[in-house]
Amino acid sequence: MAAGRRIVLATTGSLGDLHPFLALALALRRLGHLPVLATHEDHRAKVEAEGLAFRPLRPSTEQIRARLGLDIADVFERMARDPDFLLRDLQMPFLSQTYEDVRAAAQGADMVVTHNIVFGAPLAARALGLPLVRVALAPIFLQSATDPSETGPAPYVFSPRSPAAVGWNRLVRALVRGRIAASLKPLRRLGR
Incomplete structure (x- = not known):
């Protein structure tokens, strides 16, 4: 890649989600x-303190608090006990706004680099004809039938030692993907 490219990095979440993107930027x-x-x-303050360009990405903590009536500690507690909470309650209600924000930030950019949970970013990149790179910050985004992540409630066989166990994990993964795909149907309306 030639020097001087404008690269939009889109992330959301806690400082654990921000800091890798700050380092990359x-x-x-x-x-x-x-x-x-x-x-x-x-x-914003952390990004600008590093002398980096900042663009707002919704939802903010205040928007989440207003919509759900939860503070950040409550949000993390809910995510720990409800595997659908992140997608259903934190991402999908703000999907259109996130898409609009990434699209606005990426006007005139050469590439978009995004956290896997910024679901509007791939759509915005595609709508603008930009290359996209996804960043996986947690093992849950790197599922494997032979070495499954021990996150979430999916009934994987951890350390599978037989073809049947690996086959079971493939089936579980297909079911999980199908469930996620069904919940992402609103994505199809955006980016057209």
């Missing part, structure tokens, strides 16, 4: 690129 800047960090308003 700083590395890109050292290489002569122009990183733009799109994240929620709560992280």
